[in-house]
Amino acid sequence: MDAAIIMSPAGTALICGAAFVIVAAGMYAAADFLNPILFALLIAVLMAPFRKKLLEMGVPPVAAAALVMGAVVLSSVFLVWVLSTSLIQMGEALPAYQEMLGTQVERIRSFMPETGVPAGEIIINGDTPFRPSVVSVLTGLATLLAEFFLVLLVTVFFLPAVGERHALGRYSDVVVGYFTGRGRTALATGTGTGLFLLVTGVDFPLLWGVLVFILCFIPFIGIWIAAVPPIGMAWLEYGTPGAAAVAIAIAGSNYLGERISVTPDTGKVPDLSPAVTIVSLFFWTRVLGIPGMFLAVPLTLAAKTLLESSEETRWLARLMETKRSEQ
Numbered sequence: 073m074d075a076a077i078i079m080s081p082a083g084t085a086l087i088c089g090a091a092f093v094i095v096a097a098g099m100y101a102a103a104d105f106l107n108p109i110l111f112a113l114l115i116a117v118l119m120a121p122f123r124k125k126l127l128e129m130g131v132p133p134v135a136a137a138a139l140v141m142g143a144v145v146l147s148s149v150f151l152v153w154v155l156s157t158s159l160i161q162m163g164e165a166l167p168a169y170q171e172m173l174g175t176q177v178e179r180i181r182s183f184m185p186e187t188g189v190p191a192g193e194i195i196i197n198g199d200t201p202f203r204p205s206v207v208s209v210l211t212g213l214a215t216l217l218a219e220f221f222l223v224l225l226v227t228v229f230f231l232p233a234v235g236e237r238h239a240l241g242r243y244s245d246v247v248v249g250y251f252t253g254r255g256r257t258a259l260a261t262g263t264g265t266g267l268f269l270l271v272t273g274v275d276f277p278l279l280w281g282v283l284v285f286i287l288c289f290i291p292f293i294g295i296w297i298a299a300v301p302p303i304g305m306a307w308l309e310y311g312t313p314g315a316a317a318v319a320i321a322i323a324g325s326n327y328l329g330e331r332i333s334v335t336p337d338t339g340k341v342p343d344l345s346p347a348v349t350i351v352s353l354f355f356w357t358r359v360l361g362i363p364g365m366f367l368a369v370p371l372t373l374a375a376k377t378l379l380e381s382s383e384e385t386r387w388l389a390r391l392m393e394t395k396r397s398e399q
Contacts (some may be wrong), residue, residue, distance in 0.1 A: 112226035158279040257329040258288030264325030
């Protein structure tokens with residue numbers, strides 16, 4: 073006698089939760105292997121619309137893929153150049169920064185003489201391991217380039233597949249729309265920050281502007297993480313007034329960037345509530361490490377899309393949505 077198994081909503085949620093925990097545990101164990109693949113898939117999804125436009129213009133498929141990958145490589149080379157040159161120059165200028173740090177500490181101690189902490193105790197020695205050498209920088213960049221080559225290789229194979237409309241459907245549209253909106257915000261914030269630092273004479277304005285641009289893709293907390301180094305540099309060079317001016321400039325640039333963004337609310341993700349976004353950010357960071365900060369939104373949207381594919385789990389996907397999408 074055949075009997076249909078009727079699963080209650082609570083039972084469905086329990087099974088989905090258990091399966092999710094098992095999958096997350098496996099991803100945690102294989103994070104070093106998965107991160108390049110996940111980044112390759114994300115790059116392929118983001119670059120698919122450009123490849124499609126090139127194909128519509130009559131560009132051969134191989135040439136279209138080569139142009140798209142060439143743009144990715146050039147952008148990556150620029151980032152590597154900014155990072156490597158800035159780290160080397162920062163290491164060479166470290167003695168000067170030590171003197172600046174001593175000056176700022178003495179100013180603080182003049183307001184709090186009762187602390188009894190000699191300034192010299194917190195000054196970094198000239199032989200500190202924090203000072204990057206050319207060899208260490210080049211070694212780290214070689215490792216980074218090796219991993220990036222793997223990402224590019226996998227992206228080449230993913231790009232034609234994700235370009236097909238039926239492959240990812242609405243998921244691809246939502247991810248591309250989100251990163252397009254965040255990209256506008258990141259570009260405005262990074263450009264405004266870099267220009268302000270350049271005009272005020274804070275060291276390494278290009279590095280800090282690029283850093284702000286990249287970390288703006290981390291929802292909610294990215295801009296605040298990116299603001300710490302330039303504010304610290306301004307404090308070393310100009311004291312508390314300089315640090316306050318840089319903080320105000322970054323906040324103002326970010327505010328203007330959010331106003332011209334497709335998603336005007338800071339860190340907001342289409343189809344995901346702010347609570348789900350912030351929880352997913354910390355969860356995927358715990359599972360995948362630092363790359364999880366950038367992959368949190370795409371992975372959470374993928375999980376939501378998977379839940380929407382079945383009538384039994386669609387109600388779980390609805391719980392992840394904003395009130396606006398429920399209307």
